Amino acid sequence: MSYQISNHKKRSTSRRLANGVVLTLSSIALLAVIAPSIWIVFQILHKALPHFGLSVLTKSGVGLDGGLKNEIIGTAVISIGVVIVAGSIGILSGIYLAQYAKGRFASILRAASDILAGIPSIVLGYVGYSALVVGFHWGFSLGAGVITLSVLVMPYIAKTTEVALRQVPINYIEGAEALGFKPTRILSRITLKTALPGITTGLIVAMAISVGETAPLLYTAGYSQNLPKLTITHSPLGYLTYAVWTFYNQPNKTALQLSYDAGMVIMVLILLLIGISRIIVAQTQRHAETRR
Amino acid sequence: MSIVETSADDAKNDATGRFHPNLLGRRTPIAIISAIATTVPAIAVIAVLLVLLSKALPAIKYNGVHFLTSTAWNPGNFYANPVVTNGVEHPILAKYGVWPLLAGTLESSIIALIFALPLSVGAAFIVAKKLPPRLRSIASTFLELLAGIPSVIFGLWGALTLGPILSKHIYPFFAHHAPNIIFFRLFRGNTGNGEGLLTSALVLGIMVIPIIASTTRDLITAVPRLTEEGAAALGFTEWEITRKVTFPWISAGVIGATVLGFARALGETMAVAMVSGAVLGTVPHTIYSTYSTIAAAIVTQLDSALTDATGLAVETLAEAALILMAVTLLANVAARYLVKRVSSTSLPIGKGL
Numbered sequence: 001m002s003y004q005i006s007n008h009k010k011r012s013t014s015r016r017l018a019n020g021v022v023l024t025l026s027s028i029a030l031l032a033v034i035a036p037s038i039w040i041v042f043q044i045l046h047k048a049l050p051h052f053g054l055s056v057l058t059k060s061g062v063g064l065d066g067g068l069k070n071e072i073i074g075t076a077v078i079s080i081g082v083v084i085v086a087g088s089i090g091i092l093s094g095i096y097l098a099q100y101a102k103g104r105f106a107s108i109l110r111a112a113s114d115i116l117a118g119i120p121s122i123v124l125g126y127v128g129y130s131a132l133v134v135g136f137h138w139g140f141s142l143g144a145g146v147i148t149l150s151v152l153v154m155p156y157i158a159k160t161t162e163v164a165l166r167q168v169p170i171n172y173i174e175g176a177e178a179l180g181f182k183p184t185r186i187l188s189r190i191t192l193k194t195a196l197p198g199i200t201t202g203l204i205v206a207m208a209i210s211v212g213e214t215a216p217l218l219y220t221a222g223y224s225q226n227l228p229k230l231t232i233t234h235s236p237l238g239y240l241t242y243a244v245w246t247f248y249n250q251p252n253k254t255a256l257q258l259s260y261d262a263g264m265v266i267m268v269l270i271l272l273l274i275g276i277s278r279i280i281v282a283q284t285q286r287h288a289e290t291r292r
Numbered sequence: 293m294s295i296v297e298t299s300a301d302d303a304k305n306d307a308t309g310r311f312h313p314n315l316l317g318r319r320t321p322i323a324i325i326s327a328i329a330t331t332v333p334a335i336a337v338i339a340v341l342l343v344l345l346s347k348a349l350p351a352i353k354y355n356g357v358h359f360l361t362s363t364a365w366n367p368g369n370f371y372a373n374p375v376v377t378n379g380v381e382h383p384i385l386a387k388y389g390v391w392p393l394l395a396g397t398l399e400s401s402i403i404a405l406i407f408a409l410p411l412s413v414g415a416a417f418i419v420a421k422k423l424p425p426r427l428r429s430i431a432s433t434f435l436e437l438l439a440g441i442p443s444v445i446f447g448l449w450g451a452l453t454l455g456p457i458l459s460k461h462i463y464p465f466f467a468h469h470a471p472n473i474i475f476f477r478l479f480r481g482n483t484g485n486g487e488g489l490l491t492s493a494l495v496l497g498i499m500v501i502p503i504i505a506s507t508t509r510d511l512i513t514a515v516p517r518l519t520e521e522g523a524a525a526l527g528f529t530e531w532e533i534t535r536k537v538t539f540p541w542i543s544a545g546v547i548g549a550t551v552l553g554f555a556r557a558l559g560e561t562m563a564v565a566m567v568s569g570a571v572l573g574t575v576p577h578t579i580y581s582t583y584s585t586i587a588a589a590i591v592t593q594l595d596s597a598l599t600d601a602t603g604l605a606v607e608t609l610a611e612a613a614l615i616l617m618a619v620t621l622l623a624n625v626a627a628r629y630l631v632k633r634v635s636s637t638s639l640p641i642g643k644g645l
Binding site: 015016018019022023025026027028029030032033034036037038039040041043044088089092093095096097099100101108109112113114115116118119120121122123124125126127129130131135151154155158183184187208211212213214215218219241244245248249259260263266267270271274278 | 323325330339343344412414418438449453505531560561562590606610617
């Protein structure tokens, strides 16, 4: 009897031990997962801040020296272009996929969107280069960069729009129909309005992706140290990720500093965009709860 | 903002989000315009394939099947008069093989998953099961932050911070103490300056962690309470519940997310280009070897390839891109199939944010 009890105790000790070991290892895993994001952000700040001055933001690049004004404006122009091009197409196709899509045609379109989302960004960059820069004789240009990047984020905007529209409660739509609304009016006044926070979040995330992407732009937008000209073709322009990629391994010390400065500006912009999208989500969740 | 929609959300959508047919207005202008817009991604996919195929065709003809097995990467002599072989004009002595790049792509992605999978699952387990709600949302915020860091910033950090630290303080220890027997032999040898297979695989691993961890976390939260409570009532410890109830429930989804992460790692460009050492033409022989992947080779080589007046160098890159796309598509299709079995909306996570 006593033997059995001690045996039982022993087993439960080993079980508890296993439990403890797994919990400890998992906690270490969590720390290991969180640590790099903090490390990277602090490392960029640590390298960029000590020599960061306003002149970095107000001067354009001169050779391996100068500032980032041309790149900052270039990134802004490209991101706005992507939001306009990919945003309009993405939102429209999200509307179609959520509201109208049916049958085989729709599933083919949905699959195409999924396939597009899986194509590596450098492959899109290569195709953008051969088709737009060389094939269409656009040269390195704003148009080639924006279109290539738009193709990259389009599936993402379509998906977030579709999900946001699908989450609109059917009661709203039925209520509107009971009041005699026409289908187009239901879409614009009820469905889209209710789904607006979700769609906006998708657009903001797409903007964050545009700020951080490099590979699709290198051979489409090219590079220039002049301020961007607002012509669609034959107008190479600079952008922040180019500065990080090109200046990080130059022997010149000012180049390395510019690389870190650009990295910091990119991180600040992306953190801002993530923050805005979180505020939108938090606001809508609060509204949803009070309505309930 | 949850990056991944859980299957619980799906069930809710199905109940409330389906639109009654007569509310659609199928022939309204907006329906027609949106249908046209939806064909744009399909047209883009076809255009990408056509451009790549037409660009790659001369290279496929010239390089032949040896392209897949050869380890050479020799653009030939650009200054001598071009020669014509198989109807393709090319610089004399040009010879290309994608094998080192393909091997580098697969090896770095597989090593990345070896790091990322256990860390992600362990972290997701703690986040979903042990943390109080406030800490849980903080931990999730860090995952989102990690997902939002651009590839080129990972590259900057990997090349100038992580690589040097590892090659100075960590790698020499392994290199000295690894026994000279099979497998462990890979850890011996010159540790270099930190640019190479292991460092870039580590960076890739960190980059795919948010994909696997956030999916796993959402899947764990979506496991029905009752089954786990039943196991708890039988006296299971937390680990036993997780191993015998939770994991079997979510395994297909976790595998799907892992394959999705694998696909992301395969196509990752900037970080690898900056941390791999960007060396062409050699298959990595130790874990520290400098190497390159297909994606990184395209971004680092396209510039100089443009100086090949016959165009063969650029066309060869298109052929390599086709192979990369085939491998990535295969992984993506497999992942979507696996994830769909548990959740029908899989957002294009892992596209940078």
